[in-house]
Amino acid sequence: MPERPFRHPYPDYDVLAKWDTPSWNEQTRRVVSKRLRDVPPRRFLTELQFATLEAVCDRVMPQPERRGPDKVPIAPFIDARLQANETTGTRYVPLPPLQECWRRGLDAIEAEAQHRYRRAYHGLDPVEQDLILQAMNKGKTESPAWGPHLPAQKFMRHLLLEFIVEVYYAHPAAWNEIGFGGPASPRGYLRLGANRHDTWEAEERDDTLVREAAYK
Amino acid sequence: MSDTLEKPRATQGRAPDVFSEDDWIPMQQYREDEAVDFVIVGTGAGGATLCAKLAEAGFSVVAMDVGAFYRPLSDFASDETAQNKLYWLSDRISAGDDPVEFGANNSGRAVGGSTVHFQMVTLRWRPEWFAAKTKLGFGRDWPIDWREMWRYYDEAEDMLKVSGPVRYPWGPKRGRYPYREHEINAAGLVLAKGAEALGVKWAATPLSTLSAPRGKAHPCVYRGFCKIGCSTNAKQSALNTWIPRAIAAGAEIRDLAMVGQIEMGTDGLARGVVYHRDGQWRRQRARNVVVAGYAVETPRLLLHSACARHPDGLANSSGLVGKYFMVHSNHAVWGVMQDEIRWYKGPPSMTVCEHWNYEDKGKDFHGGYAFMSQGPLPIDHAKSLVSNTGMFGMELRQRMALYNHMAGLKIVGESEAREHNRVELSDELDEFGIPVPRVTYSFTDNDKRLYKHSLRFMRQMLEAAGGRDITQTASSAHMMGGCRMGTNPSDSVTNADGRTWDIRNLWICDGSLFPTSGGVNPSLTIYALACRMGDRIVALGKRGEL
Numbered sequence: 001m002p003e004r005p006f007r008h009p010y011p012d013y014d015v016l017a018k019w020d021t022p023s024w025n026e027q028t029r030r031v032v033s034k035r036l037r038d039v040p041p042r043r044f045l046t047e048l049q050f051a052t053l054e055a056v057c058d059r060v061m062p063q064p065e066r067r068g069p070d071k072v073p074i075a076p077f078i079d080a081r082l083q084a085n086e087t088t089g090t091r092y093v094p095l096p097p098l099q100e101c102w103r104r105g106l107d108a109i110e111a112e113a114q115h116r117y118r119r120a121y122h123g124l125d126p127v128e129q130d131l132i133l134q135a136m137n138k139g140k141t142e143s144p145a146w147g148p149h150l151p152a153q154k155f156m157r158h159l160l161l162e163f164i165v166e167v168y169y170a171h172p173a174a175w176n177e178i179g180f181g182g183p184a185s186p187r188g189y190l191r192l193g194a195n196r197h198d199t200w201e202a203e204e205r206d207d208t209l210v211r212e213a214a215y216k
Numbered sequence: 217m218s219d220t221l222e223k224p225r226a227t228q229g230r231a232p233d234v235f236s237e238d239d240w241i242p243m244q245q246y247r248e249d250e251a252v253d254f255v256i257v258g259t260g261a262g263g264a265t266l267c268a269k270l271a272e273a274g275f276s277v278v279a280m281d282v283g284a285f286y287r288p289l290s291d292f293a294s295d296e297t298a299q300n301k302l303y304w305l306s307d308r309i310s311a312g313d314d315p316v317e318f319g320a321n322n323s324g325r326a327v328g329g330s331t332v333h334f335q336m337v338t339l340r341w342r343p344e345w346f347a348a349k350t351k352l353g354f355g356r357d358w359p360i361d362w363r364e365m366w367r368y369y370d371e372a373e374d375m376l377k378v379s380g381p382v383r384y385p386w387g388p389k390r391g392r393y394p395y396r397e398h399e400i401n402a403a404g405l406v407l408a409k410g411a412e413a414l415g416v417k418w419a420a421t422p423l424s425t426l427s428a429p430r431g432k433a434h435p436c437v438y439r440g441f442c443k444i445g446c447s448t449n450a451k452q453s454a455l456n457t458w459i460p461r462a463i464a465a466g467a468e469i470r471d472l473a474m475v476g477q478i479e480m481g482t483d484g485l486a487r488g489v490v491y492h493r494d495g496q497w498r499r500q501r502a503r504n505v506v507v508a509g510y511a512v513e514t515p516r517l518l519l520h521s522a523c524a525r526h527p528d529g530l531a532n533s534s535g536l537v538g539k540y541f542m543v544h545s546n547h548a549v550w551g552v553m554q555d556e557i558r559w560y561k562g563p564p565s566m567t568v569c570e571h572w573n574y575e576d577k578g579k580d581f582h583g584g585y586a587f588m589s590q591g592p593l594p595i596d597h598a599k600s601l602v603s604n605t606g607m608f609g610m611e612l613r614q615r616m617a618l619y620n621h622m623a624g625l626k627i628v629g630e631s632e633a634r635e636h637n638r639v640e641l642s643d644e645l646d647e648f649g650i651p652v653p654r655v656t657y658s659f660t661d662n663d664k665r666l667y668k669h670s671l672r673f674m675r676q677m678l679e680a681a682g683g684r685d686i687t688q689t690a691s692s693a694h695m696m697g698g699c700r701m702g703t704n705p706s707d708s709v710t711n712a713d714g715r716t717w718d719i720r721n722l723w724i725c726d727g728s729l730f731p732t733s734g735g736v737n738p739s740l741t742i743y744a745l746a747c748r749m750g751d752r753i754v755a756l757g758k759r760g761e762l
Contacts, residue, residue: 028298062610090307130609170296183295
């Protein structure tokens, strides 16, 4: 099934065009250029776990309009974060510690796919993949791999989804499509009022999305 | 992921100059084997403030913080991910019916503590809350009269050069804020429009960010990254106010210093702390120990310092260390506006409505709440969306594309103090070999009635302001209690001066002292308590009662 095309009102905005302006300071250029240049190799997850994660990322943050290197890479950054055991400060009961939680969670997604379809999660068609994610979000999973110490909804909302959006919305391509001003230091903004923006902010080309949301 | 500092900076007689990119200021240093007058554990709103007050009074003071000593101008990026370095990200086990989110939500790990990433909302308490039981018939009375707190609020607001309106519409008559209010952003004016439609008052939020120059710090440039650390020093945090003042007065700050235990002497008094710095465990002798680690780390350290004479932890003869832990409910409504709002510009909460903090009629609950306009950065907004709704796929990506048309209203809601909401030690160990804390939290029925009331009211207000397609989220903010102060050793941990009932040279100076939570952000009250405590310690010293 072809993915619905993604629409946004900022076709000519590129936050990276501000790279050499007072909006970007040296320390920000340093962290963003590292992010764009060094996509980390897989080191923590197994090949199968990684394939599951990549398939999940494609469903959570579909990017049908981007191909190959244009796609915002997500799974490699999550793998790197797990390798470094970068915890969040919160471990919700009854979830196990971060690294173990991710390993078991991705294994459980795979087990759920095998249980329902006798195929690997990454080999399912998108509708089937979404059904599993929806079941997780409703806490209606069927595989015994989840168990009482791995509630699917908690894993889904607090780890899977939060980590994915944390990687995606750290990418300049994501800042562009939502019209976010991006890095702003030392220069900030002068025009703070509604429907006003400085020349170094995104120009909104149409308000179709807003009208649709308002009359939904 | 980020260029986190791994080596202490405040060494060799100097400390980072926070107003420079790479410069230093001279700093006094003290020997570890000779007792200093005070060792303070933690340098946030409580610890840094007290450190400066005591050093200025002539005491020898060493303040330790497990976090790094940053120079905002060169260390802080305009990037949410890179700035995760400002948060306490070590595991805390979170249990209960409404488990608390820690980390970026409420816990700092830097010299300056959480004030380095707080959102600068600087509000006073409603006077009656200091005697809630007597005056309002619920909760508990504080051991301090509101009029005394008012004097210390003045002192703290002046130290932070709070920018606020000429006339603040709630509470007793007060003087002007030290600095004028900021221009209000579009997100803030959404609240204003809604408030006027519903006939309630609103105000420009009193904020700890400069609206005019102050020394080497420039006014706010409305870059909007306040919650991940201000890279221009416009934000007035403990890091760029009380800390330089403390160092100038002769205090020593030890960064990247994790205190693992308070040591007790055979005389029944605290004799110093054991701490980890630069790869090894060390000892600092002190005549007084002040714990200022905030509502999780303070009880954790007291519990972990248990010894033969204090098997249940220090200062815990009442059994209340870690108990009556509180958060604020932080529920919110979000709507799509016809106007372009671009809420990433300016401080996130530029307007406030305290109507339901001061109006007692028409409520089906005890307590109050304030609510403020919102301006989350993209990752913050996306995380709140997915963790609350589980939204994913093209629906999520399209929803996020409405970012510039979103507006939100979010409460700081009072919650009741309950014994079962508590901080304990688990049987797991952290990277220092110290037990990982386990925090249990559940809202009470009254708390739930309060936030449901707020959601109804805010939805009405957001609709009146033109918001459409309204959604709501649930969360909590801030931490308070866990070592409450009081007038009676059997039902509190310290007296009004933060002095523990059990050990006369062991003190507490942070938000864990709060007996009740109030309906506003706690930082100003923590600053004010610390200012008062500094004066009290000086007075006690003069009377020979230390």
